[in-house]
Amino acid sequence: MENQQFAGEDERFVRRYDYEDGWVVAADVGVADDRLTTDVVDGTAIVLVDGRTELEFDVPGSVESVDTNNGVLVVRGEL
Numbered sequence: 001m002e003n004q005q006f007a008g009e010d011e012r013f014v015r016r017y018d019y020e021d022g023w024v025v026a027a028d029v030g031v032a033d034d035r036l037t038t039d040v041v042d043g044t045a046i047v048l049v050d051g052r053t054e055l056e057f058d059v060p061g062s063v064e065s066v067d068t069n070n071g072v073l074v075v076r077g078e079l
Contacts, residue, residue: 014057018079023060025075033068038075040066045075 014027029036029047037048040063047054063077 014055016060018060022064022076022078025057025059027055027057027073028071029054029068029073030071032071036068036073038066038068038073040075047073 014025017024025045029049031049035049039046040059043059044056045059046056059075059077061077061079063075065076067074
């Protein structure tokens with residue numbers, strides 16, 4: 001199953017994929033990986049670019065990993 005939500009002022013797509021044993025949220029942030037910082041607080045992922053809040057989105061459960069590759073943020077977790 002795939003869910004979409006908009007995040008940030010420019011309404012970027014954030015896609016969520018649900019699986020039997022977990023979930024994945026992917027967001028195309030579009031900036032270099034070394035400029036991104038991600039924190040998860042009370043079920044909300046907060047993405048910072050150069051120390052400023054770029055976007056926020058809900059996560060459906062506990063977070064296992066946060067990775068970036070070529071400006072794409074991938075958050076994985078358990079239900």
